[in-house]
Amino acid sequence: MSMSIKTVKDASDSKRGFLKLLFLSVMTVSFGGVIYPIIRYLSPLSQQQASEKIEILKDEVPDGKAKFFTYKGNPAVVIHTKTGFTALSAVCTHLGCIVKWLEDKNEFQCPCHAGRFDITGKVLSGPPPKPLPQIAVAESGAKIVIG
């Protein structure tokens, strides 16, 4: 007698367990079906990069001047020095502000916390912990190829 009761109980337990599992799976799938589109919708679009390389006319960057552009989605700068062209990331390594080029002092300054960088991106003074990363530059005819 007690055996049969136990068997019945077990059966109903496994049925309940199965239904619980089924319910939880349906809930999970439904929840995911709502959350997934929302996360995709809110995620920034992958930047459309026609090519990794950027071409700039040499005439656009006269001696001593700097030109700012976007490289892989981030601000970058190319400067024309006596030794040629140098390209650097224009994002300050301290807290991400965009540095500006001071032509008369021949250095970069970050307007946020007065970090200073020299022409090669090395930190001169202020809070930045690291130099500005360099970006490869090549000259080809009347153009500068960056990247």
Place this chain on the structure above:
Amino acid sequence: MELIKDINKKVLDWLDERYDARQWIRENLTEKLVHKHINWLYCFGGLSFLGFLLQIGTGIFLMMYYIPTPKDALASVQNIANNIPFGWLFQRLHSIGANVVNLLVMFHMLRVLYHGAYKKPREFQWVSGVFLLLITMAMSFTGYLLPWTQLSYWGATIGTEMPGATPIVGEWLVQLIRGGVQITGITLTRFYAIHVVVLPLTLIGFLGIHFLMIRKVGISGPM
């Protein structure tokens, strides 16, 4: 599983000690008694509310990419519908959902009318419901202009022309709604502000009254 149950119990105990949570759940959810005659027709009010919540959710998502200027409005809506991942889903849910909410509200109202549920002591239930209907329709009307298509532009022109038939103040009323003589970018930003802030807040206020009253008086009895 055991762990979840344990945490569940502890949380409920904590809430119970302070707010009588279990009793509240019993009274309002698990052991709440409703009339035996309640059937599916009584769902339309709740469904309208669910639809409204969905409109709020999808609306917030659309606001994140929508640009309310004559120059960019249509392009930004097309961008949402064509480029943003799942943007088509939220855009269509919002525009089709608006129609569905209107239908549900109408069905809800017809049910109340058919059952005579507006009679004493629920007269204000009906009055607040009429305001809710008007706000819902105003929501649809203001939202219709936002994509700035030919259809929305002329739809808004016709709709805002109608108050012009009001004696004496008609002309002034039309210009007040449009923010000018014609539909312009000023109308667009005006409708946008009304659509996303003014009307939703007013609607929530009326919903609060609507719900509090039905909790107090209870759902109408059998016919």
